[in-house]
Amino acid sequence: MKALHNLVRVGLLILAAGVAAGASSALQSGEFLEFSPVPSSIAYVLVLLTGFSVGLLVKGVQEGLLTSLCVTVVGTITLFLAIYIANVEITATAPELILRSVWWGALSIFFLTMIGIFVGRILSGE
Amino acid sequence: MKSEKRSWRQIAGALLLAALLTLSLVLLTLTERSYAAFRETLQRFQFEIRLTEFRTIGPQQARLHWQARLAVSELKIPAWLELLDWKLYSADGRVYLGFYTTSEVQIDLTAAMEIPLEAQIEGPNFEKLQQLLQAESETVALLFQGTARVLFRLPQGEVRKKIPTVGLFAIPTEEADRL
Numbered sequence: 001m002k003a004l005h006n007l008v009r010v011g012l013l014i015l016a017a018g019v020a021a022g023a024s025s026a027l028q029s030g031e032f033l034e035f036s037p038v039p040s041s042i043a044y045v046l047v048l049l050t051g052f053s054v055g056l057l058v059k060g061v062q063e064g065l066l067t068s069l070c071v072t073v074v075g076t077i078t079l080f081l082a083i084y085i086a087n088v089e090i091t092a093t094a095p096e097l098i099l100r101s102v103w104w105g106a107l108s109i110f111f112l113t114m115i116g117i118f119v120g121r122i123l124s125g126e
Numbered sequence: 127m128k129s130e131k132r133s134w135r136q137i138a139g140a141l142l143l144a145a146l147l148t149l150s151l152v153l154l155t156l157t158e159r160s161y162a163a164f165r166e167t168l169q170r171f172q173f174e175i176r177l178t179e180f181r182t183i184g185p186q187q188a189r190l191h192w193q194a195r196l197a198v199s200e201l202k203i204p205a206w207l208e209l210l211d212w213k214l215y216s217a218d219g220r221v222y223l224g225f226y227t228t229s230e231v232q233i234d235l236t237a238a239m240e241i242p243l244e245a246q247i248e249g250p251n252f253e254k255l256q257q258l259l260q261a262e263s264e265t266v267a268l269l270f271q272g273t274a275r276v277l278f279r280l281p282q283g284e285v286r287k288k289i290p291t292v293g294l295f296a297i298p299t300e301e302a303d304r305l
Binding site for chain 2: 013016017019020021023024026027031032033034035036037038039046049050052053054055056057082086120123124
């Protein structure tokens with residue numbers, strides 16, 4: 001029962017953090033950059049803060065690392081869908097046009113989330 | 127004490143994550159709306175060209191006045207016309223009648239507005255037009271083929287787009303007879 005509870009907790013955490021990181025990362029993608037109400041630096045700060053909040057919620061560095069990887073996967077899917085759906089007429093025939101944005105977004109989600117988690121763990125006294 | 131600290135951190139973490147999730151989704155929704163509005167505006171953005179006046183002003187000169195009407199019912203993104211240049215051809219595109227431009231302008235665009243355009247046709251282009259008018263027994267139609275450079279002001283910057291502008295118009299017969 002405790003294992004199931006833990007699984008649900010981590011699952012919800014990954015889902016919430018992944019969607020938040022992916023949506024924040026989409027704000028700095030080449031497609032949306034000029035349309036976003038906030039500058040790209042704020043988008044990166046939001047991803048970093050998402051990592052930080054995950055760092056406060058995970059238990060241990062190992063769980064943090066695993067969560068960071070899963071957040072990157074969920075975040076990348078969110079980012080891809082956000083750009084894909086907005087450009088469906090173009091991307092349905094040429095999805096490679098958005099791959100550069102998705103690749104860069106995935107990298108930034110991974111590293112910023114990781115940094116955020118480490119800072120969160122350090123502040124948690126680990 | 128340690129358990130209390132952990133609990134406080136977890137509440138802070140959960141609240142922060144919930145706030146970030148909400149904020150990022152709201153910002154993404156606003157961004158996508160703005161992006162969709164821009165794409166929609168671009169798709170519907172076009173100028174309709176109408177000849178309003180054709181007048182001979184000298185032995186080898188004629189002046190043409192057009193109205194470029196912006197055919198957008200609602201302009202959701204602030205836009206400025208910076209330049210409109212165009213070429214004149216015979217209706218079949220075979221006879222080239224010159225290149226004309228408004229030069230650099232800064233016209234604040236609003237939905238369904240009309241912009242006056244003017245060109246003076248003279249010299250060899252005037253002669254070609256004369257030949258066209260003599261060759262045709264009925265009304266002579268001309269082709270207006272232009273490009274409008276429009277500046278759109280977006281939340282994080284400015285974007286310039288080139289909008290193709292095409293119009294077909296006829297020279298009034300009474301004016302054509304005077305040439």
